[in-house]
Amino acid sequence: MRVFHTAAIAAFCIVLAACSKGEEKSESGSTPVAAVAAAPSDTEKAALLAALPAPYNAGDLANGQRKFALCRSCHTIAEGGPALTGPNLYGVFGRPSGAVADYAYSPALKAAGFVWDGEHLDKWLADPRGFMPGTKMAFAGLKDPKDRVDLIAYLKVETGFKPAP
Numbered sequence: 001m002r003v004f005h006t007a008a009i010a011a012f013c014i015v016l017a018a019c020s021k022g023e024e025k026s027e028s029g030s031t032p033v034a035a036v037a038a039a040p041s042d043t044e045k046a047a048l049l050a051a052l053p054a055p056y057n058a059g060d061l062a063n064g065q066r067k068f069a070l071c072r073s074c075h076t077i078a079e080g081g082p083a084l085t086g087p088n089l090y091g092v093f094g095r096p097s098g099a100v101a102d103y104a105y106s107p108a109l110k111a112a113g114f115v116w117d118g119e120h121l122d123k124w125l126a127d128p129r130g131f132m133p134g135t136k137m138a139f140a141g142l143k144d145p146k147d148r149v150d151l152i153a154y155l156k157v158e159t160g161f162k163p164a165p
């Protein structure tokens with residue numbers, strides 16, 4: 001009888017231990033989910049940068065941000081940001097050219113028919129009107145190739161670009 005009693009208590013303890021272990025698991029599991037929901041931290045941006053295809057993975061985000069000052073008067077980059085003189089650029093990578101609904105593009109950009117990627121953006125930023133005669137983007141061009149790499153890396157990190165898995 002005594003032996004049975006001890007065994008029952010032991011079994012009960014094991015069940016309790018299993019329960020509290022399960023609780024611990026779900027508690028620690030919920031912490032990273034909450035962190036992902038927040039805006040990307042500098043550490044997360046560094047990880048996004050490192051995951052970009054070359055040469056953008058070696059881009060200088062601080063210089064890219066400084067160069068974006070040249071675009072800021074005409075473009076917003078936050079998700080859901082308004083059009084200014086130019087369209088909002090969130091999600092531009094992987095998006096067809098001239099595809100923001102309700103933005104009045106030039107006939108040239110509307111008819112261009114390509115998908116924005118680093119290469120197209122590089123040519124566009126070097127000389128918008130040389131690359132696309134007829135565009136209404138009044139920007140002289142960013143002549144230094146290294147500045148363009150840095151700016152494109154910055155834009156990829158800030159506009160929700162997801163590298164192919």
Ligand code: HEC
Pocket residue numbers: 067068070071072073074075085086087089092096097098099100104105106107108109110116121125134135136137138139142
């Ligand atoms: C003076 C205002 C102005 C400045 C400065 C400017 N843009 Fe633009 N941008 C525009 C306009 C206007 C358009 C639409 C062009 C058209 O329809 O031909 C445009 C279009 C674009 C597009 C095409 C978007 C799409 O949906 O196809 C990209 C990409 C872009 N700009 C990036 C930039 C970047 C990066 C900079 C900074 C280096 C910059 N622009 C500077 C006015 C500007």
